[in-house]
Amino acid sequence: LGMDCFSSPFDPTSVDFLESIHVDCYKIASFELVDLPLIRKVAATGKPIIMSTGMATLAEIEEAVTTARAAGCTQLALLKCNSGYPAPPDDMNLRTIPHLSEAFGVPAGLSDHTLEVAVPVAAVTLGACIIEKHFTLSRAEPGPDSAFSLEPQEFRAMVDAVRVTERALGTVRYATTAKEAASRIFRKSIFVVKDIAAGEAFTADNVRCIRPGHGLHPRHLDEVLATRAACDLKRGTPLSQAH
Numbered sequence: 001l002g003m004d005c006f007s008s009p010f011d012p013t014s015v016d017f018l019e020s021i022h023v024d025c026y027k028i029a030s031f032e033l034v035d036l037p038l039i040r041k042v043a044a045t046g047k048p049i050i051m052s053t054g055m056a057t058l059a060e061i062e063e064a065v066t067t068a069r070a071a072g073c074t075q076l077a078l079l080k081c082n083s084g085y086p087a088p089p090d091d092m093n094l095r096t097i098p099h100l101s102e103a104f105g106v107p108a109g110l111s112d113h114t115l116e117v118a119v120p121v122a123a124v125t126l127g128a129c130i131i132e133k134h135f136t137l138s139r140a141e142p143g144p145d146s147a148f149s150l151e152p153q154e155f156r157a158m159v160d161a162v163r164v165t166e167r168a169l170g171t172v173r174y175a176t177t178a179k180e181a182a183s184r185i186f187r188k189s190i191f192v193v194k195d196i197a198a199g200e201a202f203t204a205d206n207v208r209c210i211r212p213g214h215g216l217h218p219r220h221l222d223e224v225l226a227t228r229a230a231c232d233l234k235r236g237t238p239l240s241q242a243h
Contacts, residue, residue: 008032015041023047025075028064030054030083030111036067043071050130051076052111053100054083065104077130078104080123081111086148089114097126113148117158124165131162189215192237196229207239214238 008027009015015038018026025048032038033056042049049068053061061078068076078100082091092114101108109130110123120131136149150158176184191214194206202224209218215238216224230243237243 009038009042012041019045025050028052030081033064034060039064039067040071043068043073046072048075049073050079052079052081054081054111077107077109079109079111079130079132082113085113086115087113089116089119092119094123094126097123097128101127115148117154117161120158121161121165124162125169133158185212187213188218189213190218190221190224190239191215192233192235192239195235196233198231199228201228216240
């Protein structure tokens with residue numbers, strides 16, 4: 001199915017087993033973040049590590065990161081996590097995600113135990129590049145994770161929402177897009193709203209800024225009101241410099 005399978009080891013024998021089946025990376029669960037000997041053994045494989053940081057203080061995270069790097073880890077990512085099962089959205093503090101990334105110079109993401117799809121989407125807007133979410137074929141099936149896991153259709157909805165969010169974030173841009181260009185015509189411009197004879201003064205009564213955008217830009221209104229018509233103008237004429 002094109003899925004990369006890996007695991008969270010909980011003891012040294014787990015690491016040995018995972019090495020025997022050639023996993024490509026490792027996950028350090030929140031509860032194991034303080035197990036520095038385990039982190040050293042995992043890091044010594046030289047494979048990428050994803051660490052969850054639930055319950056951890058900033059000092060504990062720093063100690064785990066330092067341990068992993070000293071033992072040979074060169075590819076590390078950190079996940080913001082609240083180790084409540086399920087976790088309430090009010091306790092997620094997603095603004096920590098960019099701080100994690102900046103503090104340790106690593107990619108950061110979210111390990112999410114809420115029952116919401118909105119939380120991972122919000123995390124993406126804050127720079128999360130990894131989303132971990134528990135998955136079950138059915139919450140009706142008994143299991144320790146069932147109550148806070150997403151069912152297939154919910155997981156699909158989350159992924160779709162994340163992908164739309166990634167596209168929508170885009171870049172810092174103020175230029176007109178192709179779709180917007182077609183709408184420019186609906187901007188206002190200066191139009192003649194009453195018949196005007198040649199030589200007659202332009203006034204607020206006979207010219208006005210209205211749609212569509214065929215006439216002079218509204219920025220020129222004060223200049224227009226200080227001049228007179230160069231020719232006869234019919235009501236509904238978009239004003240131009242020639243008039």
